[in-house]
Structures are given as structure tokens and as C-alpha cells.
Amino acid sequence: MKSHVKAVVIGGGVVGCSVLYHLAKAGWTDIMLIERSELTSGSSWHAAGGFHTLNGDPNVAKLQAYTVQLYKELEEISGQSCSLHLTGGVMLADSPERMDFLRLAHAKGRYLGMDTELITPSEAKSMFPFMDESHFVGAMWDPVEGHLDPSGTTIAYSKAAKKLGAEIVLRNPVKDLTQQPDGTWNVVTEQGTIHAEHVVNCGGLWAREIGRMVGVELPVLAMEHMYLLTEPMPEVEAFNKETGREMVGVLDFKGEIYTRQERNGILLGTYEKACKPWSPVNTPWDFGHELLAPDLDRIAPSLELGFKHFPGIANAGIKQVINGPFTFAPDGNPLVGPVQGLTNFWVACGVMAGFSQGGGVGLALSNWMVNGDPGFDVWGMDVARWGEWASLRYTNAKVRENYSSRFSIRFPNEELPAARPAQTTPLYDTMVAQNAVMGDSWGLETPLWFARKGTEPKDVVSFHRSNDFEHVGNEVRATRNSVGVTEIANFAKYDVSGSGSEDFLNRLMTNRMPKKGRIVLTPMLNEKGKLIGDFTIAKTGDEKFMIWGSSAAQKYHMRWFEQHLAKDGSVRIHRFDQTLVGLSIAGPNSQKLLAKLVDVDVSSKAFRFMDFREMAVGGAPCMVNRITYTGDLGYEIWMAPSYERLVYAEIKKAGEEFGIVDFGMRALLSMRLEKNFPTWFRELRPIYGPFEGGMDRFIKMDKNDFIGRDAAAKEFSDGPKLRRVSLIVDAVDADVMGDEPIWAKVSGRDFGTVGKTHEFGAPRFDASGAEIRGSEAATGASAVRGLHDGEWSVVGWVTSGGFAHYVEKSMAQGYVPAELANDESEGLFEIEILGHRRKARINVEAPFDPAGEKMRG
Numbered sequence: 073m074k075s076h077v078k079a080v081v082i083g084g085g086v087v088g089c090s091v092l093y094h095l096a097k098a099g100w101t102d103i104m105l106i107e108r109s110e111l112t113s114g115s116s117w118h119a120a121g122g123f124h125t126l127n128g129d130p131n132v133a134k135l136q137a138y139t140v141q142l143y144k145e146l147e148e149i150s151g152q153s154c155s156l157h158l159t160g161g162v163m164l165a166d167s168p169e170r171m172d173f174l175r176l177a178h179a180k181g182r183y184l185g186m187d188t189e190l191i192t193p194s195e196a197k198s199m200f201p202f203m204d205e206s207h208f209v210g211a212m213w214d215p216v217e218g219h220l221d222p223s224g225t226t227i228a229y230s231k232a233a234k235k236l237g238a239e240i241v242l243r244n245p246v247k248d249l250t251q252q253p254d255g256t257w258n259v260v261t262e263q264g265t266i267h268a269e270h271v272v273n274c275g276g277l278w279a280r281e282i283g284r285m286v287g288v289e290l291p292v293l294a295m296e297h298m299y300l301l302t303e304p305m306p307e308v309e310a311f312n313k314e315t316g317r318e319m320v321g322v323l324d325f326k327g328e329i330y331t332r333q334e335r336n337g338i339l340l341g342t343y344e345k346a347c348k349p350w351s352p353v354n355t356p357w358d359f360g361h362e363l364l365a366p367d368l369d370r371i372a373p374s375l376e377l378g379f380k381h382f383p384g385i386a387n388a389g390i391k392q393v394i395n396g397p398f399t400f401a402p403d404g405n406p407l408v409g410p411v412q413g414l415t416n417f418w419v420a421c422g423v424m425a426g427f428s429q430g431g432g433v434g435l436a437l438s439n440w441m442v443n444g445d446p447g448f449d450v451w452g453m454d455v456a457r458w459g460e461w462a463s464l465r466y467t468n469a470k471v472r473e474n475y476s477s478r479f480s481i482r483f484p485n486e487e488l489p490a491a492r493p494a495q496t497t498p499l500y501d502t503m504v505a506q507n508a509v510m511g512d513s514w515g516l517e518t519p520l521w522f523a524r525k526g527t528e529p530k531d532v533v534s535f536h537r538s539n540d541f542e543h544v545g546n547e548v549r550a551t552r553n554s555v556g557v558t559e560i561a562n563f564a565k566y567d568v569s570g571s572g573s574e575d576f577l578n579r580l581m582t583n584r585m586p587k588k589g590r591i592v593l594t595p596m597l598n599e600k601g602k603l604i605g606d607f608t609i610a611k612t613g614d615e616k617f618m619i620w621g622s623s624a625a626q627k628y629h630m631r632w633f634e635q636h637l638a639k640d641g642s643v644r645i646h647r648f649d650q651t652l653v654g655l656s657i658a659g660p661n662s663q664k665l666l667a668k669l670v671d672v673d674v675s676s677k678a679f680r681f682m683d684f685r686e687m688a689v690g691g692a693p694c695m696v697n698r699i700t701y702t703g704d705l706g707y708e709i710w711m712a713p714s715y716e717r718l719v720y721a722e723i724k725k726a727g728e729e730f731g732i733v734d735f736g737m738r739a740l741l742s743m744r745l746e747k748n749f750p751t752w753f754r755e756l757r758p759i760y761g762p763f764e765g766g767m768d769r770f771i772k773m774d775k776n777d778f779i780g781r782d783a784a785a786k787e788f789s790d791g792p793k794l795r796r797v798s799l800i801v802d803a804v805d806a807d808v809m810g811d812e813p814i815w816a817k818v819s820g821r822d823f824g825t826v827g828k829t830h831e832f833g834a835p836r837f838d839a840s841g842a843e844i845r846g847s848e849a850a851t852g853a854s855a856v857r858g859l860h861d862g863e864w865s866v867v868g869w870v871t872s873g874g875f876a877h878y879v880e881k882s883m884a885q886g887y888v889p890a891e892l893a894n895d896e897s898e899g900l901f902e903i904e905i906l907g908h909r910r911k912a913r914i915n916v917e918a919p920f921d922p923a924g925e926k927m928r929g
């Protein structure tokens with residue numbers, strides 16, 4: 073065993089072995105994997121081995137597609153079979169809502185280069201004859217699904233890594249981790265201490281315990297999971313013989329069941345409502361290659377329904393019931409990346425679908441470690457997406473909620489109830505008393521909209537316009553016509569101070585820093601010139617700045633800020649979180665309202681658009697920005713939480729004469745739509761360049777050098793390939809939700825398909841399963857088949873949208889090829905909403921106050 077290596081990977085499950093392989097492939101061969109016992113001594117050995125590409129997050133779906141694509145390469149390099157069965161799979165819809173859900177997934181698949189197909193229940197039955205089609209209304213076929221041998225696959229990764237020079241040490245538990253003053257690590261193991269520059273926690277079932285070695289409580293929890301294997305069934309053999317192919321995998325949402333052929337029998341697993349965490353506080357170190365006791369009573373309700381849906385399986389003899397634990401993060405997606413606050417400590421854990429995701433996780437993490445950037449948009453699995461509020465108890469509640477609703481329909485306006493409220497502001501009770509429908513904004517209760525007094529403040533969940541529509545519309549109109557107030561405590565807030573603060577911000581941000589008392593808007597880029605942040609910055613003192621940004625990105629941004637802080641202590645950065653809260657007032661009467669609350673001149677001459685001032689509002693010391701995301705005349709007022717109730721009460725009292733209304737986040741987002749304003753994590757993400765994102769006026773090439781400047785300059789000189797656009801949509805009763813494909817009538821014009829824009833197109837498998845219908849989608853040429861329809865092609869995708877209530881239009885934002893971005897012709901675009909292609913037209917100028925006269929006042 074070596075005593076010094078560049079990186080130690082802890083854990084020899086499928087994820088650790090994939091990380092090791094990808095690091096070695098990227099050129100880091102001085103690396104070591106340390107396994108407590110034998111390889112696959114956690115969840116990996118008893119997995120059901122299923123894999124698929126579909127995921128609610130398109131960027132995670134792409135990494136899943138990469139994983140599936142990788143297996144052939146892995147077999148070739150390692151010489152080890154993964155026992156790959158690319159059977160394809162069907163998802164069954166039992167209701168019109170579930171069919172809408174499948175239509176959405178199908179449409180999303182189009183721009184990801186997936187060739188899914190909507191089919192009838194009897195077509196599904198022809199691929200899986202055990203089902204009773206009378207329980208279903210439709211289905212979706214996905215050719216890139218199948219199953220493999222979990223142990224063989226893990227060993228294939230390890231053999232491939234070893235061939236590239238990596239070392240694997242077995243039967244050697246890591247006991248402790250201590251960081252050295254230079255940021256390197258001493259990895260204390262049973263067989264001695266290894267000095268490593270980097271440590272990667274791939275501890276699977278023990279990832280939480282490894283996190284604790286460095287003082288981090290990772291939000292992961294293991295759940296018991298059961299599947300059963302039947303005795304060989306003659307019907308299976310007969311089907312194989314007759315059709316010359318294997319039965320496909322089936323997912324039955326209603327029955328909470330997945331099932332497929334396993335050898336000559338059937339494998340059937342459940343995600344039952346009455347789920348059970350395993351070792352919720354501490355994972356025992358002596359657990360290894362063993363199973364948990366089966367508990368058929370717990371899954372009996374699912375089995376009962378399942379056997380009704382699949383009567384052909386009901387009478388088969390059960391050969392074995394597997395019950396094993398595996399880990400989940402609160403939202404079911406992996407935890408990947410460097411941990412904020414630590415140096416060179418990386419995680420790749422909480423991977424609940426190691427055989428769908430392990431390859432993508434390994435690739436992203438190795439890119440990140442070797443090149444300083446994951447290379448893709450991995451926000452959906454970034455460990456930084458959880459804040460301090462994601463405690464052990466929070467994780468327990470959320471993971472149980474996620475597991476038990478894994479096969480439930482998730483609606484775009486659905487707020488999940490578990491572990492809430494976590495954080496509240498001093499106004500929480502007031503908002504609830506005013507019948508606010510509250511939402512979870514990065515762990516903070518935030519008003520979404522206000523229901524009528526005497527009615528239950530609750531969303532009716534739907535893919536269509538719902539019960540909030542009328543109320544959000546009223547909030548928007550009242551604000552735009554007079555004045556409204558909303559709580560904005562959920563924004564991220566930081567202050568940066570010290571003699572080096574201006575240079576620090578100038579190096580990180582693309583815009584020039586403001587003069588004292590002024591505000592700028594500025595994107596932030598990574599080295600590749602992609603968007604990694606979008607901020608409002610005010611210069612609040614000679615060596616002092618305030619920054620506001622996206623709430624959900626607080627750890628993500630702190631990690632980046634800390635990585636770039638000067639070592640000499642000349643810059644200090646502080647994240648306020650909920651120690652600073654805010655209210656926004658907006659609308660044409662907001663200036664008159666503010667004037668009543670302060671003792672200083674706030675006329676448009678004295679307090680201009682984009683000015684910052686400290687002033688007492690209603691007697692409370694506040695920071696006030698003359699800016700609002702509604703795009704109206706308006707102000708953001710920031711204060712310590714102890715003053716929030718006072719300031720709110722004074723605003724409401726002074727606003728009475730103007731008929732002030734409370735408005736929620738939904739109204740705010742509706743108003744920003746009609747101003748063509750983008751949002752972080754929807755329109756602005758690390759897969760887009762600043763010119764693609766339409767941030768041109770905030771990129772100052774002639775200021776000092778800044779991170780990403782050269783790449784941005786190249787994007788500018790080459791011309792962006794894509795452009796963010798706003799479209800007006802002929803929607804009927806459902807608006808876009810995000811991720812819908814944008815079609816254009818562009819016959820004969822080749823924009824390269826979206827597959828070229830995204831890093832991965834369709835997964836490619838040349839030979840496998842060629843006889844199964846739809847499987848030719850796995851070839852490169854047909855990967856774009858679903859992207860064309862006569863003269864129409866899918867040319868882009870929606871990032872977000874909804875109903876813009878003031879201008880009374882359904883609107884969408886999204887990305888299309890740059891050549892089309894200024895083409896406002898009627899009949900050029902269509903957006904696919906719930907299976908219907910709706911006409912859409914680009915709107916280059918914002919439909920509300922395009923010249924910005926109102927907000928300038």
C-alpha cells in the first residue's frame with residue numbers, strides 16, 4: 073500500500089469504482105480506492121440491476137444516458153461482462169393525469185434526443201403479456217432501459233481502473249480523516265495512514281459516518297427496499313421462444329411496482345407507501361454482505377394491486393425475497409461535488425440508482441477534481457443544493473416522503489409537506505393569518521399567493537391552470553395599478569468587505585462594480601465562460617458591498633467565493649441567510665408610499681433608479697434598493713428580523729390610502745415574465761454562455777480581466793449558437809411548465825439538432841436488441857427521429873413560463889438557435905404542452921413597459 077497518493081476514494085461500491093475509473097481515465101493514475109471489506113459490500117451487491125435514462129431533471133437524465141452508453145466501453149476495457157440486457161421498458165398510465173405526466177416526459181425526451189413513444193395498453197401487453205390492460209389508459213415506451221449484473225458491473229469498473237494504473241486496497245476500513253494545514257488529508261486506516269491531496273467519500277450506506285469524520289452531516293438516509301424473484305415460469309420461456317426476445321421492464325405507477333424478466337422467471341419490486349428507514353442515526357460498521365429480514369406484510373397492499381394489474385404473475389411461486397438497504401438524499405438525486413467549507417473533500421453518495429447514474433456521477437466528479445469544473449450542468453445532484461436546515465430529522469422526513477411518493481404524479485404547482493415549516497420569518501404567523509398559501513423556498517416558508525378569506529389556503533394540484541389563477545391575477549393587477557408588498561426574505565444576501573473587496577468582485581463578476589450608493593446587476597462566469605451566477609450588487613461603503621442572489625444557490629455560491637478569496641485576509645465575506653430579511657414594495661404608488669414612511673427625500677431625482685441608501689423606514693434602520701424584480705417602480709427594503717413586523721405594519725398602514733395588496737412569489741414571477749426577465753436555475757444555468765442568455769449589456773469586456781473573460785470574448789466573436797427568447801403562446805388551459813420542446817417550421821434548414829447542443833444525444837447501442845421495436849433509436853442516425861415531423865423540427869426548449877396576468881398572455885422563455893431568435897413571424901414556432909402543439913411567437917420586446925420608463929419613475 074502506497075503512503076502518498078493524489079486522491080483516496082473511500083468505498084468500493086459501484087459509485088466508488090466508477091469515480092476511480094473516471095479519475096484514472098482523466099489522467100490521475102496516482103490514486104487509491106480503499107474498501108472496508110470486499111468490493112460491493114454495501115448496497116451494490118444486492119441491487120436489482122435495473123437501469124433507465126428518464127429523470128425529472130433533464131441534466132441528470134443526460135448523465136444517466138451517458139451511464140448506459142458507457143457499459144459497452146467498460147466491458148471492452150475491463151474484459152469483464154456486465155451481463156447487459158437492453159430490453160427497453162414501458163411505463164403504464166392508469167389515469168388521464170398520469171397520461172399527461174407521460175406526455176410531458178415524452179415531449180421532454182424529444183429535445184434530449186431520446187426516442188420514447190406513446191403507445192396503447194394493448195401494445196404494452198404485447199411486450200409484457202402478464203398485464204391486464206383494462207387497468208390502464210396508455211403507456212410510454214423507452215428503448216433505452218434494461219438490466220445488468222450489479223456485481224459484474226462494479227468489478228468491471230474496478231478492473232478498468234486498475235488497468236489504467238489505479239490501486240485498490242481491500243479489507244481496510246478508513247477510521248479517521250484529519251486535514252493538514254496545507255489542505256491535504258491524512259487518511260487513517262486499519263493498515264496505516266495514507267497522505268492524500270484529495271479525499272472522495274463514496275461510502276454509500278456509511279457515507280454519513282464518513283462525513284461525520286470531518287464534521288459534516290450529509291443529508292442521506294438508507295431505506296429498506298424489497299423485491300421478489302419468482303420460480304421459473306413456462307409463460308416466460310414460451311414468450312421468449314415465440315418472439316425471439318426478452319420481456320421488457322414495466323413500471324406501474326399506480327401499483328407502485330416495477331417488474332421485468334429475470335432469467336426464466338419474473339422480478340418484481342415495490343416502492344411502498346409504508347416505507348421504512350434503516351439505521352436512521354448510525355449505520356452499523358459490522359453490516360456487510362447480508363440481507364434484511366423480508367417483511368411481506370409491509371408491501372402487501374402494493375402486491376395485492378400489482379397482482380390485479382399483472383394477474384399472470386399472481387400464481388407464480390416465490391423463490392426469494394430480497395430486502396436490502398440503500399441510500400437516498402431528500403429529493404432522491406445524488407450528492408456530488410466538493411463540500412463547501414472544506415478543502416479537497418469531495419462526495420459522491422446518496423446515489424439511489426447506481427446502475428443508472430454511477431457512470432455520470434463518476435464522470436462529473438472526475439471532471440470537477442481534475443479540471444476544476446464538472447463539465448456539465450450538475451446542479452440537480454450538487455451537494456451544495458442543501459442548506460444547514462437539511463438536518464438528520466429533516467432528511468428522515470423528506471426521504472420517507474420521497475420514497476413513498478416515488479411513483480406518485482408530481483405536479484408543477486405541488487408543494488410537498490414533509491419537514492415543514494423548517495425556517496420561518498417573523499411574518500410567518502401574519503401571512504398564515506392572511507390566508508397565504510405558503511411554499512418552501514430553500515427551507516424557508518414563503519408566501520406564494522393569498523387565498524380568499526374563508527377558503528382553505530391550498531393549491532389544487534394540476535398540470536393545468538388551477539385555483540391560484542384568479543388570485544395571482546388580482547395580486548398582479550392591483551400591484552401594477554397601484555401598489556403591492558411582498559416578502560423577499562428568501563433572496564440570498566452576502567456582504568463583502570475589506571481593502572481587497574472591490575478587486576475581488578471585479579475579478580469574479582462580468583460587470584463593473586458600482587460607485588458608492590449605486591447598484592449594478594452582474595452575471596458571474598466560470599473559467600469556461602458559462603453562467604454560474606447572477607447578482608444584484610450595491611456599494612454600501614468605501615470597502616463594502618452587499619450582494620443579493622438566488623436563495624437556492626447560497627452554498628453553491630459561497631463555495632465559489634471561498635475558493636477565490638485572497639489568502640492575505642484582505643477580503644471578508646459573510647452570508648446573512650435569515651439574519652437579514654426583506655420586503656419589496658412595487659407599483660406606481662410605491663414612491664408615494666415610501667415617502668410617507670421615511671424622513672428623507674425619495675423623489676426620483678434624489679433617490680434614482682438603481683440607487684442604494686440606508687434610511688429609517690417606519691422608524692426601523694433599513695437598507696433600501698431602488699429596484700424591483702416586478703419591473704415596476706419599486707423598492708427592496710432590507711432589515712434585521714427584529715424590525716420586520718414593525719416595517720410591514722407601517723407599510724400596510726401607510727398603504728391603505730392606495731389600496732395596497734399583499735402579493736406572493738407567483739405574482740412576482742408572473743410580473744417578471746412580461747418584462748422578459750430571466751430567473752436563475754431556469755433561464756440562467758452553467759450550460760449557457762452570457763450572450764446566449766441575453767446578458768450582453770452586463771458583460772464589460774473593456775474592464776479588468778475577469779474569470780471567464782476569454783471564453784466569453786470567444787462566444788461573442790464567434791456569435792452565440794443559441795439565444796434566450798421570450799415567446800407568447802396560444803395556450804388554452806395549461807401554460808408551459810418548463811422543459812417543453814420548441815418546434816419550428818424550418819424545413820430544409822439544419823441547425824444541428826439539440827443533441828449537438830447538449831453534451832449527450834441519445835445513448836447509442838449499435839447491436840443490442842435490434843429486433844425490438846423502437847430500438848433503432850439507439851443508433852446515431854435515428855437519435856433525431858423524434859425531432860422532425862414533416863417541415864417541423866424541434867429547435868429548442870422551454871426553460872420556464874406561465875401566465876403573464878397584466879398583459880393577459882401565456883408566456884414562455886427558452887432557448888432557440890440564434891438565427892431564429894429575432895424572428896417574430898407568426899406561424900414559425902409551436903410549443904408542445906401536454907401533447908398539444910400550441911402556436912407561439914417570439915416577442916423580442918417585453919410586452920410590459922418595454923422601454924423601462926415605469927421602473928425608472
Ligand SMILES: Cc1cc2nc3c(=O)[nH]c(=O)nc-3n(C[C@H](O)[C@H](O)[C@H](O)COP(=O)(O)OP(=O)(O)OC[C@H]3O[C@@H](n4cnc5c(N)ncnc54)[C@H](O)[C@@H]3O)c2cc1C
Pocket residue numbers: 082083084085086087088106107108109110111112113114115116117118119120121122123244245246247274275276277278279282297298299394395396397398420421422423424425426427428429
Ligand atoms: C434491494 C435493492 C434493489 C436495488 N435495485 C436497483 C436497481 O435496480 N437499479 C439501480 O440502479 N440501483 C438499485 N439499487 C440501488 C443501488 O444498489 C445503489 O444505488 C448503489 O449500490 C449505490 O452504490 P454506492 O457505491 O454508492 O454504495 P455502496 O454499494 O453502499 O458501497 C459503499 C462501499 O463503501 C464501503 N465503505 C463504507 N465505509 C467505508 C470505510 N470507512 N472504509 C472503507 N470502505 C468503506 C462499503 O463497505 C461499501 O462497499 C438497489 C438497492 C437495493 C438495496
